[in-house]
Amino acid sequence: MINVLIADDHKMFVDGIESILKLEDDIQVVARCYNGGEVEHLVDEYNVDLLLLDVNLPGMNGIEVCKRMKIVKPDLKIIAISMFNEESYVSEILSNGASGYILKNTGREELLKAVKIVHSGLSYFSEEVKATIMKSLMNQNKKKEASKTFFPKVSKREKEVLALIIDEHTTSEIAKKLFISLKTVESHRSSLLNKLNARNTAGLVRIAIENNILAEQKA
Amino acid sequence: MINVLIADDHKMFVDGIESILKLEDDIQVVARCYNGGEVEHLVDEYNVDLLLLDVNLPGMNGIEVCKRMKIVKPDLKIIAISMFNEESYVSEILSNGASGYILKNTGREELLKAVKIVHSGLSYFSEEVKATIMKSLMNQNKKKEASKTFFPKVSKREKEVLALIIDEHTTSEIAKKLFISLKTVESHRSSLLNKLNARNTAGLVRIAIENNILAEQKA
DNA sequence: CAAATATTGAGGGTAAACCACTAGATTGAA
């Protein structure tokens, strides 16, 4: 017997899920709730095996709930349910312990399949969700490149200096390593601050890392 | 008619693919090559529509080839083929322009399906590949947490200071913002350097970003 | 070839960061 808890703020939707699940002999909806805060004590009280969790819950949202439940009850299986097929939602909740992600337009058959598969210890994702993730993978580089072009290109030598700065070397250490004068390194630092629009070393390092400056094509 | 180029260093495998594709009326294998370097001129010469590309090629590897081809001929469709169902390979080549990823144990039917779907402008991934990506998504947080624990916990106040440092504020600016003395901020900076094992501000920022220190649970 | 950019270097100075040491008040966990 699979003990299921449904957590979703849309009561009609909860009723719908329940009506589907109650027809199954091996599935039992032991409780339902309409906000994130109640989940924890209900899971305890009713010995819940599987949680059907809305991602966008009022109060404590689905991601927080998921994180929390995986700490207090790691063997609890969680399927995320959402209206939105958004890459950010999917990756957030999956990296926080959910074993499945299905959309709210999912049919009866698929819902039952998801519940049974996840309960068995495997994971389940609807085809649309998988497609969204693959698409976002393909777009990753485009996004990076778009954000890159805001900066003027950093020259080869400047990149060398930048790499050593990020590697915690001081100006004089860098000068010795590159066999150039201290003043030259200072010049490069100064150009870097200008080009990357940074106020100081902290900003230089942050901007360089965030924009992957060192990995850019050879200037 | 779909003009296909096969690039793979295993000749027997190339022959296998070709024997499958040649039976189709609307597919024509116009050329084949066994290393990355030849791809570019063959694509030009034979007016290739679709490239079946091994990820692990000698000379110029598949990812480099993919990147290059998307620059010189953006409308060329590319399907990556690999022996390995590895998350890193998949995400690397997909973010560099491939529209599909199939494994070398793929059957005849699936290969044809992939070629036709990708040629039509959509993308195609075998189920195993999609499963691998979803699994790696689910493990993302675990990896992060494992690498986190190497550092002693950074206190709440220290995190506030750290955030302002990363945001390019000087010690005196931070003191004013937090309504504390300059010397107190210096103390916090000093503890941060110790705790994160950094030599200077540059290291502090790098380590904080790389290890996602600011996003950790409330200390 | 000419113009722009990159690389190199300098003088002279101020601001910021870092170091060692100390120490009282507060607070949270054993």
Add this chain to the structure above:
DNA sequence: TTCAATCTAGTGGTTTACCCTCAATATTTG
């Protein structure tokens, strides 16, 4: 209720970073 950690703050000093201005040589690009 100790005890360790945190937050606070100081003295005093050294080192490093950053700013401005200037300039010769080299390399790349239109």
